[in-house]
Amino acid sequence: MSNPMVLLETSMGEILVELFEDKAPATVKNFLQYVDDEFYDGLIFHRVIDNFMVQGGGMDMMMKEKPTRAAIKNEASADVSNKKGTLAMARTMEVDSATAQFFINVRDNPHLDHRDETAQGFGYCVFGQVVEGIEIVDKMKKVRTKNFGFHADVPVDPITIISARRFETD
Template identity: 55%
Template sequence: MIQMETSFGEILFELDRAKAPVSVENFLRYARAGHYDGTIFHRVIKGFMIQGGGLTPEMKEKPTDEPIVNEARNKLKNKSGTIAMARSEEIDSARAQFFINTENNRDLDHAGLNPAVFGYAVFGQVVDGMDVVYEIERVAVASKGGYADVPLEPVIITRVTVID
């Protein structure tokens, strides 16, 4: 279980170590190191998802470890309330950033080996706090620091705690 405290309230996650062991261990390593504390949700798209875990309120990217293998073939779907690893156009490029799906995003599920359809690895599910996720989803956004869909007022992840 993961307890994520944000400036909007608390979100609890249950991680699926059986189906996404690499993604879960990666997330836990960053959480235990305090990497997520003080980062923001820097990309918020209503009717899609909220993304965070990599930038400070000043829009500075935090240093990360090497990328991990993409576990999108694990049959977990990008449904509303799931947490998944963010990545670039490269299949195996996920590091620390993650997103929470606010809708069923079938287009993000694994659909083949081509990078455009390989998918995004789901590794857990919100078990409490979707009201907080939906509140974050409704914030006003604009372009800032070379990023689109940035909340006008920072949505801060104040602390991420691993509950054993």
């Protein structure tokens, strides 16, 4: 059985991602539920930091947070690294606080990897990788950003997630 795939259609182009169902089953199930509910449609990549990551899946064009389901358990593990092109769950300082927001690493970010069971060392759960469209992510990381209220690194011109759908391969 092959891993599930999701096509992110963004205002900058399409990004095809493969999800690591074997490495982070609960996280993939959670993400696919948001995809199936069409939750991500119309949301934006609201935090873009060149040489770090692009984050989306939680805010609308007005930077208003969309209500989510309950937070999930963090499945970060030492055998899956935050390498360039991987998707990971965004969270607060609380280890098990991820809901719908995710980020795409635009470079290797080993400091985000799982090191131990402490709050500082738990890391961010990698649950997928870009298989097509990394050039779109590379374009995203270069956009101009601004501060918007309490938020920093917000793209001046919004990067919209037009749709996120399961992608069936034959």
